[in-house]
Amino acid sequence: MNESNINFYQNIYDLVQLIPRGRVTTYGAIANYLGAKQSSRVVGWALNQCHTQKMKIPAHRVVNRLGLLSGKAHFTPPELMQQLLEQEGIVVENDKIQNFDKVFWNPILEL
DNA sequence: CTCTTGACTGGTT
DNA sequence: GAACCAGCCAAGA
Numbered sequence: 001m002n003e004s005n006i007n008f009y010q011n012i013y014d015l016v017q018l019i020p021r022g023r024v025t026t027y028g029a030i031a032n033y034l035g036a037k038q039s040s041r042v043v044g045w046a047l048n049q050c051h052t053q054k055m056k057i058p059a060h061r062v063v064n065r066l067g068l069l070s071g072k073a074h075f076t077p078p079e080l081m082q083q084l085l086e087q088e089g090i091v092v093e094n095d096k097i098q099n100f101d102k103v104f105w106n107p108i109l110e111l
Numbered sequence: 112c113t114c115t116t117g118a119c120t121g122g123t124t
Numbered sequence: 125g126a127a128c129c130a131g132c133c134a135a136g137a
Contacts, residue, residue: 027119038132040119045134047118064119071118115137124128 008034012046013053015107019061022088023105024097026065033107048074060084067100 011034019025027043036042043062048071050057060081064070072081072095082092091098 028121031119036133038120039134040132041117042119042133044118049135050118059118062118065121069118074118113137116135117133119132121131122129124126 008036008042009046009049012043013050013055013057016047016050016057016059016062017055018107018111019058019105022090023103024061024063024067024085024090024100025105025107026063028065029104029106029108030062033111044071047071058084061088061105063097067097067104069095069097 012030015030015033027040027047028037030043031037031040047057047059047062050059059071060075062071069081069085069092072078075081082095085092085097090103097103
């Protein structure tokens with residue numbers, strides 16, 4: 001763990017919190033924005049550890065590239081992720097986000 | 112140190 | 125569209 005690693009993790013948490021309400025992004029987009037597009041799995045790992053963070057992380061706004069709620073199983077209860085998304089106006093059907101291209105938020109383009 | 116696992120992605124079949 | 129494979133990297137046993 002060097003400084004860049006810590007910064008990388010911190011950037012992930014900060015960026016996730018910047019996701020606008022009613023929008024979502026992908027692990028790859030986050031990794032790409034942080035200059036590590038090949039490390040999308042690490043983004044997933046960071047979110048897996050996000051519950052250990054003191055800050056609130058809207059991890060439900062992060063899905064995989066297909067718009068699938070791949071991380072729903074890590075929520076308590078698992079249904080929470082979809083509920084939060086629908087609560088923000090995002091249509092989810094069969095664990096998959098509908099109109100994904102419409103709600104997708106690209107940090108590289110938006111920031 | 113080695114090996115496995117995983118909230119991933121891109122390409123191929 | 126689904127299924128499979130290969131590359132990727134950090135953490136834990």
